[in-house]
Amino acid sequence: MSDEPIRLTLPVTGEADAEAIRALRSGQRVLLSGTLYTARDAAHRRMVEALARGEELPFPSEGAAIYYAGPSPARPGRVIGSAGPTTSSRMDAFAPALMAQGVRVMIGKGSRSAEVKEALRRYGAVYLVATGGAAALLARRIKSARVVAYPDLGAEAVHELVVEDFPAVVANDSAGGDLYTEGIRAYRREADV
Protein backbone atom coordinates (compact mmCIF):
# COMPACT_ATOMS: atom_id res chain seq x y z
CA MET A 1 0.00 0.00 0.00
CA SER A 2 1.24 3.46 -0.82
CA ASP A 3 2.43 6.26 1.44
CA GLU A 4 1.70 6.94 5.07
CA PRO A 5 -1.87 6.37 6.22
CA ILE A 6 -4.14 9.36 6.74
CA ARG A 7 -5.37 9.82 10.31
CA LEU A 8 -9.05 10.53 10.76
CA THR A 9 -11.01 11.31 13.92
CA LEU A 10 -14.64 10.24 14.14
CA PRO A 11 -17.39 11.32 14.23
CA VAL A 12 -17.04 13.91 11.48
CA THR A 13 -17.63 17.27 13.20
CA GLY A 14 -17.38 20.70 11.61
CA GLU A 15 -16.46 21.87 8.14
CA ALA A 16 -12.75 20.97 8.32
CA ASP A 17 -13.57 17.35 9.14
CA ALA A 18 -16.22 17.24 6.40
CA GLU A 19 -13.70 18.58 3.90
CA ALA A 20 -11.17 15.94 4.98
CA ILE A 21 -13.73 13.23 4.25
CA ARG A 22 -14.57 14.71 0.85
CA ALA A 23 -10.86 14.92 0.01
CA LEU A 24 -10.25 11.18 0.54
CA ARG A 25 -9.51 9.20 -2.61
CA SER A 26 -9.89 5.51 -3.35
CA GLY A 27 -6.80 3.47 -2.54
CA GLN A 28 -5.64 5.71 0.32
CA ARG A 29 -4.97 4.01 3.63
CA VAL A 30 -6.53 5.51 6.73
CA LEU A 31 -6.22 5.03 10.49
CA LEU A 32 -9.42 5.76 12.36
CA SER A 33 -9.67 6.97 15.94
CA GLY A 34 -12.81 7.94 17.83
CA THR A 35 -16.34 6.56 17.82
CA LEU A 36 -17.92 4.01 15.48
CA TYR A 37 -21.35 2.41 15.70
CA THR A 38 -21.78 -1.21 14.66
CA ALA A 39 -24.88 -2.12 12.70
CA ARG A 40 -25.61 -4.95 10.31
CA ASP A 41 -28.62 -6.65 8.73
CA ALA A 42 -31.26 -6.65 11.47
CA ALA A 43 -30.22 -3.31 13.02
CA HIS A 44 -30.38 -1.62 9.62
CA ARG A 45 -33.87 -2.93 9.05
CA ARG A 46 -34.97 -1.59 12.45
CA MET A 47 -33.31 1.79 11.96
CA VAL A 48 -34.93 2.35 8.59
CA GLU A 49 -38.30 1.26 9.99
CA ALA A 50 -37.83 3.73 12.86
CA LEU A 51 -37.09 6.53 10.39
CA ALA A 52 -40.24 5.63 8.45
CA ARG A 53 -42.22 6.12 11.66
CA GLY A 54 -40.67 9.56 12.07
CA GLU A 55 -38.34 8.45 14.89
CA GLU A 56 -34.62 9.21 15.19
CA LEU A 57 -31.63 6.91 14.85
CA PRO A 58 -30.51 5.30 18.12
CA PHE A 59 -27.19 7.23 18.10
CA PRO A 60 -26.13 10.79 17.19
CA SER A 61 -26.30 10.57 13.41
CA GLU A 62 -24.62 13.84 12.41
CA GLY A 63 -21.24 12.92 10.95
CA ALA A 64 -21.51 9.39 12.33
CA ALA A 65 -19.45 6.40 11.19
CA ILE A 66 -21.14 3.00 10.88
CA TYR A 67 -19.13 -0.21 11.03
CA TYR A 68 -20.85 -3.18 9.40
CA ALA A 69 -19.91 -5.75 12.01
CA GLY A 70 -21.36 -8.27 14.43
CA PRO A 71 -18.62 -9.03 16.97
CA SER A 72 -18.16 -12.34 18.74
CA PRO A 73 -18.83 -12.22 22.51
CA ALA A 74 -16.18 -10.83 24.85
CA ARG A 75 -14.47 -13.15 27.31
CA PRO A 76 -14.77 -11.94 30.92
CA GLY A 77 -12.52 -8.94 31.46
CA ARG A 78 -12.06 -8.29 27.73
CA VAL A 79 -13.40 -5.33 25.73
CA ILE A 80 -14.79 -7.38 22.86
CA GLY A 81 -14.34 -10.67 21.02
CA SER A 82 -13.38 -10.69 17.34
CA ALA A 83 -14.74 -7.84 15.29
CA GLY A 84 -14.04 -7.88 11.56
CA PRO A 85 -16.23 -6.37 8.85
CA THR A 86 -19.17 -8.15 7.24
CA THR A 87 -20.27 -7.95 3.59
CA SER A 88 -21.52 -4.40 2.98
CA SER A 89 -23.75 -5.06 -0.02
CA ARG A 90 -26.45 -6.47 2.25
CA MET A 91 -26.80 -2.96 3.69
CA ASP A 92 -26.95 -1.23 0.28
CA ALA A 93 -30.73 -0.89 0.39
CA PHE A 94 -30.53 1.02 3.69
CA ALA A 95 -27.34 3.08 3.37
CA PRO A 96 -28.68 6.09 1.40
CA ALA A 97 -31.43 6.68 3.99
CA LEU A 98 -28.81 6.73 6.75
CA MET A 99 -26.55 9.11 4.82
CA ALA A 100 -29.60 11.40 4.51
CA GLN A 101 -29.62 11.43 8.34
CA GLY A 102 -26.00 12.59 8.49
CA VAL A 103 -23.98 9.36 8.41
CA ARG A 104 -20.73 10.19 6.57
CA VAL A 105 -18.49 7.15 6.94
CA MET A 106 -19.28 3.48 6.36
CA ILE A 107 -16.81 0.67 7.01
CA GLY A 108 -17.27 -2.87 5.73
CA LYS A 109 -16.01 -5.20 3.06
CA GLY A 110 -16.94 -5.72 -0.58
CA SER A 111 -18.27 -3.51 -3.32
CA ARG A 112 -21.37 -1.30 -3.18
CA SER A 113 -24.36 -0.66 -5.43
CA ALA A 114 -24.68 2.20 -7.90
CA GLU A 115 -27.26 3.82 -5.56
CA VAL A 116 -24.81 3.83 -2.66
CA LYS A 117 -22.01 5.27 -4.82
CA GLU A 118 -24.38 8.01 -5.99
CA ALA A 119 -25.34 8.78 -2.38
CA LEU A 120 -21.63 9.05 -1.45
CA ARG A 121 -21.30 11.80 -4.06
CA ARG A 122 -24.50 13.55 -3.01
CA TYR A 123 -23.64 13.64 0.68
CA GLY A 124 -19.85 13.93 0.48
CA ALA A 125 -19.51 10.64 2.29
CA VAL A 126 -16.95 7.83 2.07
CA TYR A 127 -16.95 4.04 2.07
CA LEU A 128 -13.94 2.36 3.69
CA VAL A 129 -12.99 -1.29 3.75
CA ALA A 130 -11.23 -3.16 6.52
CA THR A 131 -9.63 -6.54 5.88
CA GLY A 132 -12.33 -9.21 6.02
CA GLY A 133 -11.32 -11.98 8.37
CA ALA A 134 -8.67 -9.92 10.17
CA ALA A 135 -11.07 -9.88 13.09
CA ALA A 136 -8.67 -10.55 15.96
CA LEU A 137 -6.18 -7.96 14.71
CA LEU A 138 -8.94 -5.35 14.33
CA ALA A 139 -10.38 -6.17 17.77
CA ARG A 140 -7.11 -5.06 19.39
CA ARG A 141 -7.73 -1.56 18.03
CA ILE A 142 -11.07 -1.37 19.85
CA LYS A 143 -10.60 0.28 23.24
CA SER A 144 -14.15 0.19 24.56
CA ALA A 145 -17.49 -1.23 23.54
CA ARG A 146 -21.04 -0.90 24.84
CA VAL A 147 -24.44 -1.78 23.47
CA VAL A 148 -26.50 1.35 22.77
CA ALA A 149 -29.55 -0.10 20.98
CA TYR A 150 -31.44 -3.31 20.23
CA PRO A 151 -29.78 -5.51 22.88
CA ASP A 152 -32.19 -8.31 21.99
CA LEU A 153 -30.33 -8.70 18.68
CA GLY A 154 -27.22 -10.08 20.43
CA ALA A 155 -24.25 -9.86 18.05
CA GLU A 156 -26.42 -7.73 15.76
CA ALA A 157 -27.13 -5.07 18.44
CA VAL A 158 -25.83 -1.56 17.85
CA HIS A 159 -22.54 -1.22 19.74
CA GLU A 160 -20.73 2.04 20.34
CA LEU A 161 -17.03 1.34 19.81
CA VAL A 162 -14.15 3.62 20.68
CA VAL A 163 -11.24 2.78 18.40
CA GLU A 164 -7.60 3.83 18.11
CA ASP A 165 -5.66 3.58 14.86
CA PHE A 166 -8.19 1.25 13.28
CA PRO A 167 -6.77 0.41 9.81
CA ALA A 168 -8.89 0.71 6.67
CA VAL A 169 -8.61 1.57 2.99
CA VAL A 170 -10.75 4.01 0.99
CA ALA A 171 -12.78 1.90 -1.44
CA ASN A 172 -15.33 4.44 -2.71
CA ASP A 173 -14.84 8.18 -2.42
CA SER A 174 -17.21 11.10 -2.95
CA ALA A 175 -15.71 11.81 -6.38
CA GLY A 176 -16.67 8.45 -7.88
CA GLY A 177 -13.37 6.62 -7.30
CA ASP A 178 -13.79 2.84 -6.88
CA LEU A 179 -10.83 0.81 -5.66
CA TYR A 180 -12.45 -2.53 -6.48
CA THR A 181 -12.71 -1.69 -10.18
CA GLU A 182 -9.31 0.02 -10.39
CA GLY A 183 -7.38 -2.56 -8.37
CA ILE A 184 -8.67 -5.57 -10.25
CA ARG A 185 -8.14 -3.98 -13.67
CA ALA A 186 -4.41 -3.73 -12.93
CA TYR A 187 -4.03 -7.48 -12.36
CA ARG A 188 -6.63 -9.04 -14.62
CA ARG A 189 -5.30 -11.42 -17.31
CA GLU A 190 -8.50 -12.16 -19.17
CA ALA A 191 -10.40 -10.37 -21.90
CA ASP A 192 -12.94 -7.75 -20.81
CA VAL A 193 -16.32 -9.27 -20.12
Added chain:
Amino acid sequence: MREVTAAAVMAAAARLCVEANLRLGEDVLAALEEARKREESPTGREILAQLVENARIAWEDQVPVCQDTGYAVFFVELGQEVQLVGGTLEEAINAGVRRGYTEGYLRKSIVGDPLERMNTGDNTPAVIHVRSVPGDRLRLRFMAKGAGSENMSRLAMLKPSAGWAGVKEFVRQAVREAGSNPCPPLVLGVAVGGDFEQCALAAKEALLRKVGEPQPEPRVAGLERELLEAVNDLGLGPGGLGGRVTALAVHLALLPTHIAALPVGVAFACHAYRHGEAIL
Protein backbone atom coordinates in the same frame (compact mmCIF):
# COMPACT_ATOMS: atom_id res chain seq x y z
CA MET B 1 -19.37 -53.97 17.83
CA ARG B 2 -17.35 -51.28 19.49
CA GLU B 3 -19.13 -48.88 21.80
CA VAL B 4 -18.68 -45.12 21.48
CA THR B 5 -20.50 -42.94 23.97
CA ALA B 6 -22.59 -39.94 23.03
CA ALA B 7 -20.65 -38.05 25.70
CA ALA B 8 -17.40 -38.70 23.84
CA VAL B 9 -18.93 -37.48 20.59
CA MET B 10 -20.20 -34.36 22.35
CA ALA B 11 -16.80 -33.61 23.87
CA ALA B 12 -15.04 -34.09 20.53
CA ALA B 13 -17.53 -31.89 18.70
CA ALA B 14 -17.20 -29.13 21.32
CA ARG B 15 -13.41 -29.24 21.13
CA LEU B 16 -13.42 -29.13 17.32
CA CYS B 17 -15.69 -26.06 17.32
CA VAL B 18 -13.42 -24.13 19.69
CA GLU B 19 -10.05 -25.20 18.30
CA ALA B 20 -10.91 -24.69 14.65
CA ASN B 21 -12.25 -21.20 15.35
CA LEU B 22 -9.34 -20.03 17.52
CA ARG B 23 -6.41 -21.58 15.71
CA LEU B 24 -6.03 -21.30 11.96
CA GLY B 25 -4.76 -24.60 10.53
CA GLU B 26 -1.10 -25.03 9.61
CA ASP B 27 -2.15 -25.88 6.06
CA VAL B 28 -3.94 -22.55 5.60
CA LEU B 29 -1.16 -20.57 7.30
CA ALA B 30 1.49 -22.17 5.09
CA ALA B 31 -0.58 -21.35 1.99
CA LEU B 32 -0.95 -17.72 3.11
CA GLU B 33 2.80 -17.43 3.72
CA GLU B 34 3.50 -18.91 0.32
CA ALA B 35 0.98 -16.52 -1.30
CA ARG B 36 2.81 -13.57 0.26
CA LYS B 37 5.93 -14.53 -1.66
CA ARG B 38 4.29 -14.53 -5.06
CA GLU B 39 1.73 -11.72 -4.66
CA GLU B 40 2.74 -8.72 -6.77
CA SER B 41 0.22 -6.17 -5.47
CA PRO B 42 1.56 -4.14 -2.51
CA THR B 43 -1.97 -3.90 -1.09
CA GLY B 44 -2.35 -7.64 -1.54
CA ARG B 45 0.92 -8.34 0.27
CA GLU B 46 -0.11 -6.04 3.11
CA ILE B 47 -3.44 -7.88 3.46
CA LEU B 48 -1.72 -11.28 3.46
CA ALA B 49 0.65 -10.04 6.16
CA GLN B 50 -2.37 -8.87 8.21
CA LEU B 51 -3.97 -12.30 7.86
CA VAL B 52 -0.90 -14.14 9.13
CA GLU B 53 -0.62 -11.65 12.01
CA ASN B 54 -4.35 -12.00 12.68
CA ALA B 55 -4.02 -15.76 13.11
CA ARG B 56 -1.21 -15.25 15.64
CA ILE B 57 -3.23 -12.67 17.60
CA ALA B 58 -6.36 -14.84 17.59
CA TRP B 59 -4.53 -17.68 19.29
CA GLU B 60 -2.69 -15.36 21.68
CA ASP B 61 -5.86 -13.49 22.70
CA GLN B 62 -8.01 -16.64 22.55
CA VAL B 63 -10.54 -14.98 20.24
CA PRO B 64 -11.92 -16.40 16.99
CA VAL B 65 -9.86 -15.90 13.83
CA CYS B 66 -13.00 -14.37 12.30
CA GLN B 67 -16.05 -13.07 14.16
CA ASP B 68 -18.28 -15.05 11.81
CA THR B 69 -17.79 -18.38 13.51
CA GLY B 70 -20.20 -19.79 11.03
CA TYR B 71 -22.61 -22.58 10.53
CA ALA B 72 -21.22 -25.62 12.38
CA VAL B 73 -20.89 -28.19 9.57
CA PHE B 74 -20.00 -31.81 10.30
CA PHE B 75 -19.15 -34.62 7.90
CA VAL B 76 -19.39 -37.84 9.87
CA GLU B 77 -18.05 -41.22 8.80
CA LEU B 78 -19.73 -43.77 11.02
CA GLY B 79 -18.06 -47.19 11.03
CA GLN B 80 -20.55 -50.02 10.65
CA GLU B 81 -19.12 -51.73 13.72
CA VAL B 82 -19.63 -48.70 15.95
CA GLN B 83 -22.48 -48.77 18.39
CA LEU B 84 -23.34 -45.36 19.73
CA VAL B 85 -24.53 -45.54 23.34
CA GLY B 86 -26.13 -42.97 25.62
CA GLY B 87 -27.84 -40.84 22.97
CA THR B 88 -28.25 -40.21 19.26
CA LEU B 89 -25.52 -38.94 16.99
CA GLU B 90 -27.45 -35.81 16.12
CA GLU B 91 -28.18 -34.93 19.75
CA ALA B 92 -24.57 -35.53 20.73
CA ILE B 93 -23.17 -33.28 17.99
CA ASN B 94 -25.66 -30.53 18.72
CA ALA B 95 -24.86 -30.72 22.43
CA GLY B 96 -21.18 -30.35 21.50
CA VAL B 97 -21.89 -27.32 19.32
CA ARG B 98 -23.97 -25.75 22.10
CA ARG B 99 -21.13 -26.23 24.58
CA GLY B 100 -18.32 -25.25 22.21
CA TYR B 101 -19.96 -22.07 20.98
CA THR B 102 -21.00 -21.01 24.49
CA GLU B 103 -17.87 -21.87 26.47
CA GLY B 104 -15.57 -20.82 23.62
CA TYR B 105 -17.18 -17.34 23.35
CA LEU B 106 -17.95 -17.97 19.70
CA ARG B 107 -20.62 -16.00 17.89
CA LYS B 108 -24.07 -17.53 17.63
CA SER B 109 -25.15 -16.98 14.05
CA ILE B 110 -28.03 -19.38 13.44
CA VAL B 111 -31.68 -18.35 13.15
CA GLY B 112 -34.31 -21.02 13.70
CA ASP B 113 -36.73 -19.97 11.01
CA PRO B 114 -35.38 -18.39 7.82
CA LEU B 115 -38.26 -15.92 7.58
CA GLU B 116 -38.96 -15.11 11.25
CA ARG B 117 -35.17 -14.96 11.82
CA MET B 118 -35.03 -15.42 15.59
CA ASN B 119 -31.52 -16.43 16.72
CA THR B 120 -31.46 -19.87 18.35
CA GLY B 121 -28.92 -18.51 20.84
CA ASP B 122 -26.48 -21.43 20.81
CA ASN B 123 -25.52 -21.87 17.14
CA THR B 124 -27.55 -25.08 16.81
CA PRO B 125 -28.75 -26.89 14.86
CA ALA B 126 -25.51 -28.00 13.25
CA VAL B 127 -25.45 -29.09 9.61
CA ILE B 128 -24.69 -32.82 9.78
CA HIS B 129 -23.89 -35.23 6.96
CA VAL B 130 -23.48 -38.89 7.89
CA ARG B 131 -22.01 -41.68 5.80
CA SER B 132 -21.80 -45.29 6.77
CA VAL B 133 -18.31 -46.76 6.24
CA PRO B 134 -16.59 -50.07 7.04
CA GLY B 135 -14.71 -50.38 10.32
CA ASP B 136 -15.13 -49.58 14.02
CA ARG B 137 -14.20 -45.91 14.10
CA LEU B 138 -16.23 -42.74 14.09
CA ARG B 139 -14.62 -39.88 12.20
CA LEU B 140 -15.86 -36.33 12.74
CA ARG B 141 -14.77 -33.69 10.27
CA PHE B 142 -15.80 -30.13 11.11
CA MET B 143 -15.81 -26.80 9.34
CA ALA B 144 -16.91 -23.42 10.67
CA LYS B 145 -18.55 -22.03 7.58
CA GLY B 146 -19.01 -18.27 7.45
CA ALA B 147 -21.86 -16.82 5.41
CA GLY B 148 -19.73 -14.36 3.44
CA SER B 149 -18.28 -17.26 1.49
CA GLU B 150 -21.27 -19.60 1.77
CA ASN B 151 -23.55 -17.00 0.14
CA MET B 152 -21.42 -17.11 -3.01
CA SER B 153 -21.89 -20.89 -3.58
CA ARG B 154 -23.16 -21.80 -7.03
CA LEU B 155 -24.56 -24.82 -8.79
CA ALA B 156 -25.44 -25.24 -12.46
CA MET B 157 -26.87 -28.11 -14.45
CA LEU B 158 -24.85 -27.68 -17.66
CA LYS B 159 -25.45 -29.53 -20.91
CA PRO B 160 -22.92 -32.34 -21.48
CA SER B 161 -21.89 -30.58 -24.70
CA ALA B 162 -20.54 -27.70 -22.61
CA GLY B 163 -17.73 -30.03 -21.54
CA TRP B 164 -14.64 -29.02 -19.58
CA ALA B 165 -14.59 -25.58 -21.21
CA GLY B 166 -18.10 -24.94 -19.93
CA VAL B 167 -17.17 -26.12 -16.45
CA LYS B 168 -14.13 -23.87 -16.39
CA GLU B 169 -16.11 -20.85 -17.55
CA PHE B 170 -18.81 -21.47 -14.94
CA VAL B 171 -16.25 -21.62 -12.14
CA ARG B 172 -14.52 -18.51 -13.39
CA GLN B 173 -17.82 -16.66 -13.65
CA ALA B 174 -18.85 -17.71 -10.13
CA VAL B 175 -15.59 -16.37 -8.67
CA ARG B 176 -15.69 -13.20 -10.76
CA GLU B 177 -19.23 -12.39 -9.67
CA ALA B 178 -18.46 -13.18 -6.05
CA GLY B 179 -15.74 -10.53 -6.18
CA SER B 180 -14.52 -9.48 -2.75
CA ASN B 181 -17.54 -10.85 -0.85
CA PRO B 182 -16.21 -14.33 0.00
CA CYS B 183 -12.94 -12.88 1.40
CA PRO B 184 -10.28 -13.99 -1.08
CA PRO B 185 -7.76 -15.57 -1.25
CA LEU B 186 -10.16 -18.49 -1.41
CA VAL B 187 -10.14 -22.23 -1.19
CA LEU B 188 -12.58 -23.58 -3.78
CA GLY B 189 -14.34 -26.93 -3.72
CA VAL B 190 -15.55 -27.84 -7.19
CA ALA B 191 -17.59 -30.93 -8.01
CA VAL B 192 -18.47 -32.05 -11.52
CA GLY B 193 -21.08 -34.76 -12.06
CA GLY B 194 -23.49 -36.58 -9.78
CA ASP B 195 -27.03 -35.29 -9.47
CA PHE B 196 -28.17 -31.94 -8.06
CA GLU B 197 -27.70 -32.50 -4.32
CA GLN B 198 -24.77 -34.92 -4.60
CA CYS B 199 -22.88 -32.36 -6.63
CA ALA B 200 -23.40 -29.63 -4.02
CA LEU B 201 -22.41 -31.96 -1.21
CA ALA B 202 -19.28 -33.20 -2.99
CA ALA B 203 -18.18 -29.62 -3.71
CA LYS B 204 -18.52 -28.81 -0.01
CA GLU B 205 -16.75 -31.96 1.08
CA ALA B 206 -13.90 -31.31 -1.36
CA LEU B 207 -13.06 -28.26 0.76
CA LEU B 208 -12.13 -30.57 3.62
CA ARG B 209 -8.98 -31.81 1.97
CA LYS B 210 -5.97 -30.12 3.53
CA VAL B 211 -4.87 -27.07 1.57
CA GLY B 212 -1.80 -27.99 -0.44
CA GLU B 213 -2.33 -31.74 0.02
CA PRO B 214 -1.36 -33.32 -3.30
CA GLN B 215 -4.13 -34.67 -5.47
CA PRO B 216 -3.18 -38.33 -6.03
CA GLU B 217 -4.80 -38.65 -9.46
CA PRO B 218 -2.51 -36.94 -12.07
CA ARG B 219 -5.33 -36.14 -14.49
CA VAL B 220 -7.42 -34.50 -11.74
CA ALA B 221 -4.35 -32.69 -10.44
CA GLY B 222 -3.86 -31.20 -13.90
CA LEU B 223 -7.47 -30.04 -14.05
CA GLU B 224 -7.15 -28.49 -10.59
CA ARG B 225 -4.09 -26.54 -11.73
CA GLU B 226 -5.99 -25.33 -14.78
CA LEU B 227 -8.91 -24.10 -12.67
CA LEU B 228 -6.57 -22.43 -10.19
CA GLU B 229 -4.82 -20.57 -12.98
CA ALA B 230 -8.12 -19.51 -14.58
CA VAL B 231 -9.35 -18.16 -11.25
CA ASN B 232 -6.10 -16.36 -10.45
CA ASP B 233 -6.16 -14.71 -13.88
CA LEU B 234 -9.28 -12.83 -12.74
CA GLY B 235 -7.00 -10.48 -10.80
CA LEU B 236 -9.27 -10.16 -7.74
CA GLY B 237 -6.37 -10.76 -5.36
CA PRO B 238 -6.36 -10.62 -1.55
CA GLY B 239 -9.45 -8.86 -0.23
CA GLY B 240 -10.68 -8.52 -3.81
CA LEU B 241 -8.67 -5.29 -4.10
CA GLY B 242 -6.56 -6.53 -7.02
CA GLY B 243 -3.68 -8.97 -7.14
CA ARG B 244 -2.35 -12.29 -8.33
CA VAL B 245 -3.57 -14.59 -5.57
CA THR B 246 -7.35 -14.91 -5.78
CA ALA B 247 -7.38 -18.55 -4.68
CA LEU B 248 -4.95 -20.56 -2.58
CA ALA B 249 -6.20 -23.88 -3.90
CA VAL B 250 -8.90 -25.58 -5.95
CA HIS B 251 -10.05 -29.03 -4.84
CA LEU B 252 -11.85 -30.92 -7.59
CA ALA B 253 -14.15 -33.95 -7.30
CA LEU B 254 -15.35 -35.87 -10.38
CA LEU B 255 -18.50 -37.97 -9.93
CA PRO B 256 -20.41 -40.43 -12.11
CA THR B 257 -23.41 -38.71 -13.66
CA HIS B 258 -26.36 -39.18 -16.05
CA ILE B 259 -25.96 -39.40 -19.85
CA ALA B 260 -27.95 -36.17 -20.13
CA ALA B 261 -26.32 -34.22 -17.29
CA LEU B 262 -23.23 -32.18 -16.42
CA PRO B 263 -23.80 -30.67 -12.98
CA VAL B 264 -21.15 -28.28 -11.61
CA GLY B 265 -21.03 -27.13 -8.02
CA VAL B 266 -18.72 -24.49 -6.58
CA ALA B 267 -18.23 -24.21 -2.82
CA PHE B 268 -16.32 -21.19 -1.51
CA ALA B 269 -14.14 -21.04 1.59
CA CYS B 270 -12.62 -17.76 2.70
CA HIS B 271 -8.95 -17.38 3.70
CA ALA B 272 -10.03 -17.88 7.32
CA TYR B 273 -10.73 -21.44 6.37
CA ARG B 274 -11.37 -23.17 9.68
CA HIS B 275 -11.58 -26.94 9.77
CA GLY B 276 -10.51 -29.89 11.85
CA GLU B 277 -11.12 -33.56 12.52
CA ALA B 278 -11.36 -36.08 15.32
CA ILE B 279 -11.38 -39.88 15.21
CA LEU B 280 -13.14 -41.78 17.99
